[in-house]
Amino acid sequence: MRAARHALLPLLLACCLSCSAGGVVAEPVAGAPGVGDRLFPHAGNGGYDVTHYGLDLSYEPSSGRLSGTAAVTATATQDLGRFNLDLSGLTVGSVTVGGHPAAFSRSGDELTVRPDKPLDRGEQFTATVAYAGVPRTLTDPDGSREGWLRTSDGAVALGEPVGAMAWFPCNNHPSDKAAYDLTVSVPGGLTAVSNGELAGTSQTGGRSVFHWRTSRPMATYLATLAIGHFDVSRSTTPAGLPLYTAVDPRSNDPATAAALARIPEILDWESGLFGPYPFASSGAIVAHLGSDQGGYALETQNRPFFPGDGDPPAVPLSTLVHELSHQWVGDSVTPRSWQDIWLNEGFATYTAWLWDAHEGGDTVDQSAAAAFAETAAWAFPPASPPTAADLFAAPVYRRGALVLYELRRTLGDAEFLRLLRAWPAEHRYGNASTADFTAFCAKFTGRDLTPVFRTWLYGAAKPAHL
Incomplete structure (x- = not known):
């Protein structure tokens, strides 16, 4: 019994030292098997x-x-x-x-x-x-x-x-x-x-x-x-x-x-x-x-x-x-999570509208009107794909582009084009979320853009008209 008590002394001493330092030393924990992405919860890893x-x-x-x-x-x-x-x-x-x-x-x-x-x-x-x-x-x-x-x-x-x-x-x-x-x-x-x-x-x-x-x-x-x-x-x-x-x-x-x-x-x-x-x-x-x-x-x-x-x-x-x-919007500035994918596809779709107009095809107004009339584009708000199967559905592309179209109508051409250039510079080679974008727009313009985002980015209902 005495020998057993003597053998326990080093363990007791280590425990006391650990407690005196603020508690028992925890074992290193595991990194999470996923980052908790809402659409792909098992993608990526933590730690x-x-x-x-x-x-x-x-x-x-x-x-x-x-x-x-x-x-x-x-x-x-x-x-x-x-x-x-x-x-x-x-x-x-x-x-x-x-x-x-x-x-x-x-x-x-x-x-x-x-x-x-x-x-x-x-x-x-x-x-x-x-x-x-x-x-x-x-x-x-x-x-x-x-x-x-x-x-x-x-x-x-x-x-x-x-x-x-x-x-x-x-x-x-x-x-x-x-x-x-x-x-x-x-x-x-x-x-x-x-x-x-x-x-x-x-x-x-x-x-x-x-x-x-x-x-x-x-x-x-x-x-x-x-x-x-x-x-x-x-x-x-x-x-x-x-x-x-x-x-x-x-x-x-x-x-x-x-x-x-x-x-x-x-x-x-x-x-x-x-x-x-x-x-x-x-x-x-x-x-x-x-x-x-x-x-x-x-x-x-x-x-x-x-x-x-x-x-x-x-x-x-x-x-x-x-x-x-996408080399600017998607590759250099990459979504922080998969539900932010409209920041890729909405921008790229809008860029194609601008190119069509540049080439003498449909005007941006005509492209926007066609997207507005598309029933599938209103299945859900572009910033909230409901499931992983909806990641590349019409709202992400066409309604995502309509968000930018409405921003341009609200801000005017000159200010909008300055914003379009400033956004990729703000998060160059990094990641950005939808919240990052809306906050950036408010700070960059000094305007309350809540009505635009509430209706076109987050709203569930289709507006009465374009």
Whole structure:
């Protein structure tokens, strides 16, 4: 009994010291397996902020197998005993944190990592995940397909809203943006195109290696990788901005070529609306996906994607204008949550209205009247998609654009155009919410714009007239 009491003394002393310091020391907690997004509650993860993704990959089109490592560099925003990464499918071979082996487990789309020692709040760390397998094509709540889309000669990765987790482990929510280095090895004769700038190429063992670098922060849903046969063209705009355009030869019809040739003109015109172009290069990717993969364009950062599967496989000029405008509103200024998506689509739709008028087509008034008359545009307020299936429904686009139309009528052309230019500068390379936008408008103009937002942004009922 005496020996047992003596053995307990160190524990009692530690307890007393802990209590005298203000209580029992708590075990480091886990990062949340989701950021609590209203529409996608399981997307993203809590407890850390990613600053850089280093992806070193190899792809075999014949088998569809992707393999490699993802080095995720992040800063802990709380003490962490474990944290999660989003990863759908694929087999994880090993995980290290800070170079030390870490335990891990899988549950659905969650990869839970347990470092060999807890991470302190404010500590920077790198989690390196080795993984392989045949990536999945995901079906969104609205029925569209994303993730890893296999093609006849390669693949295309598209990530809006949650498809990025199909090809690399990530913090898969737009609120956590990061820089990227992507190196990918593919069979010789194929090209791999991604975001950012081409930092280097090499040939080894009959394979081609491409290194793409994205230095400006990018949301995971804007990351892309297109592998296949491409006709690549490089040029610069009159202002000196480098352009890198990759077009599948099967999709390179005269109408597509004519539209892409206008990229310099469109970027110059949009810079007049939104301010200086926010990235170091631009261009486009046009790929032949196949009829079963769906056909939608996407504003993948600094190099938007277009499906080239039509007959003829043209890139519509208005769609090109729409996706390029997203480089300012959506890519540089990214929604804080998915219910803020109208800040992307409403702005881009309104930009296309302005372009149509600029080209001598419908006036902005005519485009607004057509949107106002569309029954589907009034299914819900643009700032409140009721479910994830409604993320890209008509109210987000057309009624979102009507919010801007009414702002312009309220403020007048000169003040509205100043606002249109100032908004992307306010949150350049960051995130913004609907509340951020309405507060910015009130502060920038010094006006009470509550009636406009109450009716057109938040109101459930359709106004009696435009």
